[in-house]
Amino acid sequence: MNYVEILENQIVSMWEGFIAILPNLAIALLVMFVTWLVAKFAVRIVDRLAGKSTMREDLRQLLETVVRLAIWLAGIMLALIIAIPGFTPTGLIAGLGIGALAIGFAFQDIFENFLAGVLIMLREKMRIGDLIEVEGVLGKVEKITLRETYVRQLSNELTIMPNSMLFKNAVKILTDDTVRRNEVIVGVAYDTDLELAQKTIEEAMGTVDAIVKDRPVVVYAQEFGGSSIDFLVQWYAQSASRDLRQTKSEAIKAIKKALDAKGIDIPFPIQTNYFPEPLRIEQVAGAAAD
Incomplete structure (x- = not known):
């Protein structure tokens, strides 16, 4: 057998087949370009319509993603039908069915985060701009995508969290209401x-402007401490308009100033020396010699 001639015939046949499908490939590329244009304009239209409504930002992003994904799937399917002779959607579904198990294991995390992202966007709570705390991360929600959520921490660090983490774990939404309760412990001498x-503490809290006036300020003698009797002071402040740490700082300064004016002492904790007197070098040397 003339293997060289057989190889030449195969190469010529493949080249002729490639030349024959060039028009189909050109049309398929044109379909992909048109798909890109249609998806771009469709997202703009959806964004404009959603901007006129009261739709949440995360839901608007979800709607744009779904529209873009649907258009691209339709465009890619049409391009494959044009470029590949004999290709049908039924054949694609059958092929995916054969490898569905392997694909499921390979992309398990991606699918899990995708589904969690859709469910997070559909639920009412945790919107963009909320201050949240989850798994030790405290920050402001900047962006929610179908796979991950961007949280800007109070230290200005950006944390990208998988949506599955936000969906599976308890999320504390600190700005769910317009006001939030804060507290501090104040100790006075026995x-x-x-x-x-x-x-005195109640009057001092009344001078703090950041406190919500229509909510009660609670001042209770809570317990006998090691060197003081401790009061629990609780109040409500705006959770979104200012940093709660600033409000707490103003409250502490007002309480300290008022107690000083009344001559009421805030004692230091009693320190107990739990450590023995350190050994001298001579004692260590003697112990080693023994």
Whole structure:
């Protein structure tokens, strides 16, 4: 057998087949270009329509993604039918069915995060701009995609979290309501008039502008501490308009100023020396010699 001649015939046949499908490939590329244009304009139309409504930002992003994905799937399917003779959607579905198990294991995390992203966008809570805390991460939600969520921490660091983590774990939404309760522990000396101390703290909290005036300020004598009697002070402040740490700082300064004006002491904790006196070098040397 003339193997060289057989190889030449195969190469010529493949080249002729490639030349024959060039018009189909050109049409398929044109279909892909048209698909890109249609998807681009469709997303703009959806964004314009959604902008006129009261739709949440995350739902608007989900709608844009679904529209873009549907158009691209239709365009790719049409391009494959044109470029590959004998290709049918039924054949593609059958081929996917054969390898569905392998694909499922390979892309399990991607599918899980994708589904979690859709469910997060559909639920009412946790919108873009909310301050959340989950798995030790505290920050502001900047962006929600179908796979991950962008959280800007209070230290200005950006944390990209998989959607499955937000969906499976408890998420604390700190800005779900317009006001949030905060608290601080204030200790006074044992010889203090507790009624006077309580009244002084209440009056001091009334001078803090950031506190919501229509919510009660709670001042309770809570427990006997090691060196003081501790008061629990609780109040409500705006959760979105300002940093709660700033409000707490203003409250502490107001309480300290008021207690000083009344001559009420805030004692230091009693320190206990739990460590023995250190050994001298002579003692260590003697112990080693023994």
